[in-house]
Amino acid sequence: MKIHQTGIAGTLESSDITIHIEANEGKGIWIELKSTVENQFGKQIRYIIKDTLQKQDVTDVFVRAIDKGALDCTIRARVLTALSRAANCSLKLWEVK
Amino acid sequence: MGRLRRTMLYVPGNNPGMIRDAHIYGSDSIMLDLEDSISIKEKDAARMLVYQSLKTLDYGNTEVIVRVNGLNSPFGRDDFEAIARAKPDGIRLPKTETPEEVQEADELITQIERQSGLEQGTIKLIAAVESALGVINAFRIATASKRLIGIAIGAEDFVTDMRTSRSADGIELLAARGQVLLAARAAGIDALDTVFSDINDEEGFTREVKLIKQMGFDGKSIINPRQIDIVHRVFTPTNEEVGKASRIMEAIREAEKKGLGVISLEGKMIDKPIVERAGRVLELYDAAAKNYALRGDRHA
Amino acid sequence: MLNGVGRDIPNEIYGIGGLRPYEKTICSQRNDMNGMSVYKKNPGRKKVAASIQEAIKAAGLRDGMTISFHHHFRNGDYVVNMVMEAIAAMGIKDIVIFPSSLSDIHSPLIGHIKNGVVKRIETSGLRGAMAHAVSDGLMDIPVVINSHGGRARAIASGEMQIDVAFLGVPSCDPCGNANGYSLENSAASECGSLGYAKVDAQYAKKVVLITDNLVGYPNVPFGIPESQVDYIVVVDSIGDPKGIASGATRYTNNPKDLLIAKCAADVIAASGYFNDGFSLQTGSGGASLAVTRFLREKMLERNIKAGFALGGITSQIVELHEEGLIGKLLDVQSFDLRAVQSLKNNRFHYQIDAEYYASPDNEGCAAHQLDVVVLSALEIDLDFNVNVITGSDGVIMGASGGHSDTAAGASAAIIVAPLVRGRMPTVLEKVNTVITPGHTVDVLVTDQGIAVNPIRQDLLYNLKSSGLPVYSIEELKEKAEKVVGRPEPILWEDKIVGLVKYRDGSAIDFIRQVKRSKEYERRY
Numbered sequence: 001m002k003i004h005q006t007g008i009a010g011t012l013e014s015s016d017i018t019i020h021i022e023a024n025e026g027k028g029i030w031i032e033l034k035s036t037v038e039n040q041f042g043k044q045i046r047y048i049i050k051d052t053l054q055k056q057d058v059t060d061v062f063v064r065a066i067d068k069g070a071l072d073c074t075i076r077a078r079v080l081t082a083l084s085r086a087a088n089c090s091l092k093l094w095e096v097k
Numbered sequence: 098m099g100r101l102r103r104t105m106l107y108v109p110g111n112n113p114g115m116i117r118d119a120h121i122y123g124s125d126s127i128m129l130d131l132e133d134s135i136s137i138k139e140k141d142a143a144r145m146l147v148y149q150s151l152k153t154l155d156y157g158n159t160e161v162i163v164r165v166n167g168l169n170s171p172f173g174r175d176d177f178e179a180i181a182r183a184k185p186d187g188i189r190l191p192k193t194e195t196p197e198e199v200q201e202a203d204e205l206i207t208q209i210e211r212q213s214g215l216e217q218g219t220i221k222l223i224a225a226v227e228s229a230l231g232v233i234n235a236f237r238i239a240t241a242s243k244r245l246i247g248i249a250i251g252a253e254d255f256v257t258d259m260r261t262s263r264s265a266d267g268i269e270l271l272a273a274r275g276q277v278l279l280a281a282r283a284a285g286i287d288a289l290d291t292v293f294s295d296i297n298d299e300e301g302f303t304r305e306v307k308l309i310k311q312m313g314f315d316g317k318s319i320i321n322p323r324q325i326d327i328v329h330r331v332f333t334p335t336n337e338e339v340g341k342a343s344r345i346m347e348a349i350r351e352a353e354k355k356g357l358g359v360i361s362l363e364g365k366m367i368d369k370p371i372v373e374r375a376g377r378v379l380e381l382y383d384a385a386a387k388n389y390a391l392r393g394d395r396h397a
Numbered sequence: 398m399l400n401g402v403g404r405d406i407p408n409e410i411y412g413i414g415g416l417r418p419y420e421k422t423i424c425s426q427r428n429d430m431n432g433m434s435v436y437k438k439n440p441g442r443k444k445v446a447a448s449i450q451e452a453i454k455a456a457g458l459r460d461g462m463t464i465s466f467h468h469h470f471r472n473g474d475y476v477v478n479m480v481m482e483a484i485a486a487m488g489i490k491d492i493v494i495f496p497s498s499l500s501d502i503h504s505p506l507i508g509h510i511k512n513g514v515v516k517r518i519e520t521s522g523l524r525g526a527m528a529h530a531v532s533d534g535l536m537d538i539p540v541v542i543n544s545h546g547g548r549a550r551a552i553a554s555g556e557m558q559i560d561v562a563f564l565g566v567p568s569c570d571p572c573g574n575a576n577g578y579s580l581e582n583s584a585a586s587e588c589g590s591l592g593y594a595k596v597d598a599q600y601a602k603k604v605v606l607i608t609d610n611l612v613g614y615p616n617v618p619f620g621i622p623e624s625q626v627d628y629i630v631v632v633d634s635i636g637d638p639k640g641i642a643s644g645a646t647r648y649t650n651n652p653k654d655l656l657i658a659k660c661a662a663d664v665i666a667a668s669g670y671f672n673d674g675f676s677l678q679t680g681s682g683g684a685s686l687a688v689t690r691f692l693r694e695k696m697l698e699r700n701i702k703a704g705f706a707l708g709g710i711t712s713q714i715v716e717l718h719e720e721g722l723i724g725k726l727l728d729v730q731s732f733d734l735r736a737v738q739s740l741k742n743n744r745f746h747y748q749i750d751a752e753y754y755a756s757p758d759n760e761g762c763a764a765h766q767l768d769v770v771v772l773s774a775l776e777i778d779l780d781f782n783v784n785v786i787t788g789s790d791g792v793i794m795g796a797s798g799g800h801s802d803t804a805a806g807a808s809a810a811i812i813v814a815p816l817v818r819g820r821m822p823t824v825l826e827k828v829n830t831v832i833t834p835g836h837t838v839d840v841l842v843t844d845q846g847i848a849v850n851p852i853r854q855d856l857l858y859n860l861k862s863s864g865l866p867v868y869s870i871e872e873l874k875e876k877a878e879k880v881v882g883r884p885e886p887i888l889w890e891d892k893i894v895g896l897v898k899y900r901d902g903s904a905i906d907f908i909r910q911v912k913r914s915k916e917y918e919r920r921y
Contacts, residue, residue, distance in 0.1 A: 009142050014819060015114035037820045038914055040884030069819030073153035074113040077146040121844050322652035
């Protein structure tokens with residue numbers, strides 16, 4: 001998957017998470033997270049973001065996330081949407097997993 | 098008898114906060130929407146969010162329906178591919194005008210069920226008619242697929258197509274409601290009424306619910322949890338109705354034990370339609386009884 | 398010896414004792430009668446001081462003394478800030494402040510703490526910048542958190558001695574008869590009941606009233622009698638009316654809160670305590686207040702009237718009272734203007750003080766007479782302990798208030814809370830701060846089910862047999878975690894920043910300084 005541009009998905013509403021994805025050539029997966037539940041779920045949120053990306057064989061991206069208490073399924077959805085927008089292709093992502 | 102669909106709570110599909118809580122309010126069904134409540138730029142986001150939510154969240158006994166974009170829109174195909182794989186209880190087709198549209202959807206779902214190893218026919222369909230043509234074709238639409246469990250009316254688009262607007266007494270919907278009801282009954286599926294948008298007008302809403310219940314509708318789309326109890330209350334049988342229905346069922350049981358062919362109760366013959374109606378009353382009563390709040394408020 | 402009217406009086410008489418001859422003076426010179434100084438009982442003496450500083454001087458405030466305030470003006474209070482500014486300007490230091498609670502508007506205290514004017518605080522709650530500052534370790538000595546009943550007990554028993562009480566009063570005459578409203582004019586800062594202030598006025602060594610509405614003598618009815626008052630200061634404004642009381646508290650529109658409230662009303666109806674003449678206390682907002690709306694329907698249906706309501710009186714409670722559904726109202730704090738109006742006009746709406754309301758030393762206190770109380774919670778654990786003071790991030794953000802008092806006193810203490818707030822479960826293994834111990838908490842009502850404390854088998858039976866959705870509290874916790882996952886525990890520093898005292902003065906829990914993330918920026 002080639003990241004052509006910044007992909008953004010999600011809103012700043014409660015229970016949502018905003019995900020910005022940019023290419024991060026050769027530098028691996030970087031995650032910058034701001035969350036209303038940083039202490040209690042920060043680790044989990046970072047894990048879900050990373051896991052979702054890795055399952056798509058994505059290795060070099062910079063992710064900026066602003067979380068307002070999103071559940072894991074919401075995080076996955078927003079990451080996948082941002083990813084497909086960044087790669088500018090409508091991936092049949094639902095077929096995976 | 099079938100599942101109750103008195104209330105179908107409408108949930109915008111791009112709103113994670115509402116999606117996760119939709120089932121707690123006690124409606125019979127929820128409808129996650131990918132169509133009219135989602136802007137074009139967000140169709141992909143909503144699709145993915147509903148897909149992931151369906152795969153993860155536990156909605157308990159609430160029926161989960163997803164309203165997709167029509168197959169004649171740029172988004173419809175992707176919606177079907179994604180959502181059918183997430184296994185909702187049913188998919189709602191918007192703006193249905195011809196039975197061919199229903200058949201196309203049916204075949205697509207069959208394909209996807211096969212690919213995913215699902216038992217065929219698991220995912221049901223609801224067809225919403227929202228135009229004059231759709232209403233005219235109601236019966237053909239209602240019988241176009243074995244998956245169909247209901248036919249619904251979308252009033253906003255319909256009245257626009259009819260070149261009028263919505264009013265308090267709903268005369269402009271008379272033709273549509275009548276046709277859709279007839280089609281539903283003849284086809285043996287549910288008839289579902291349209292939304293009432295003024296959530297603050299409880300009196301007007303109650304009036305409309307009483308009207309459509311009397312007409313014979315099985316349920317109504319709702320847009321706010323506050324509307325749920327009102328609908329359930331109207332659909333709850335009175336003590337008198339429940340008593341009568343119980344006596345009818347008792348008479349049937351007695352007659353069957355005695356091997357009698359013709360059954361009568363209090364001097365009147367009980368035939369099949371009466372029995373079916375009695376069964377339906379008791380079903381509605383059971384549903385209301387499960388909701389503690391309604392039990393105490395049953396009107397005599 | 399000859400006395401002041403020329404009569405020859407013996408020095409003593411057998412069987413009566415020594416005699417003090419009459420002297421031609423106007424007042425008694427003795428210091429007696431509950432330690433009330435002669436000053437208070439002198440009708441000729443002028444109590445009105447020229448300024449707050451003058452009053453502070455006359456009251457003899459020194460370094461290290463304890464001063465108190467009430468919180469009837471909520472977030473519209475000017476008194477605390479005015480008085481503290483004056484004290485700071487006078488160079489007085491190391492003061493112990495003992496307000497009945499604190500709000501966002503009191504953030505200037507941060508400066509006074511940093512400058513050594515304030516050494517220690519005892520309060521029911523903290524909010525806003527102050528709360529953050531305390532949670533970040535601003536104070537050397539931990540803040541003591543008291544319940545309303547516990548504070549009253551501490552004052553009345555002498556455990557906490559108030560040297561000077563500074564009480565803002567919406568109406569006052571020159572002798573010191575003061576009240577939370579006036580029947581003769583529309584007091585700009587009217588707040589209704591002065592329940593918390595009354596205790597301070599009764600027991601403090603010196604009492605300074607601050608008013609913006611000096612009326613003619615006698616200011617009746619009065620919540621504070623002149624015999625308890627030393628000084629009066631008249632200022633332009635003691636509070637912002639908009640912050641003191643809204644017109645009427647509104648019912649919530651939030652569908653989840655309404656769902657919880659409806660369920661709570663069902664619980665009350667099935668509890669066995671829903672009988673004619675029952676008594677009730679509810680909270681002032683959210684689901685806890687909305688219960689009244691649903692309970693009213695059931696009261697009308699079953700023709701049940703409440704004997705009295707206690708609190709925390711809101712317009713909703715007043716409405717039921719005026720409808721004839723609640724017989725009497727005992728008011729320790731009036732929450733909105735409708736409640737104030739009712740206190741003025743309805744003869745069965747009565748002002749009570751905090752000791753009468755909830756002091757545990759007062760066996761028959763109003764809180765102990767309650768059948769049902771509906772309370773909120775930030776967190777509740779598997780033992781039913783409740784936290785209402787520290788948020789999910791560990792920062793102080795609320796008040797102990799009357800929570801533990803009413804939970805202990807009511808026959809059925811019902812907690813209403815959403816199962817999950819955002820991504821935070823309400824039901825935890827252990828709450829972060831215990832305000833109300835589990836053995837006083839009976840039922841938890843959430844939007845996704847009810848849990849009953851196993852020590853109440855009677856309630857469990859009643860609710861289960863009514864067909865209500867009863868689960869174990871462990872099941873509710875699992876339900877929550879299934880949706881949101883399990884939260885990591887909050888990270889704390891070692892320093893203790895708060896001490897929570899139970900209503901009897903015993904130490905029930907403590908609050909540590911929060912460990913902030915690297916990105917955290919102080920906004921105060």
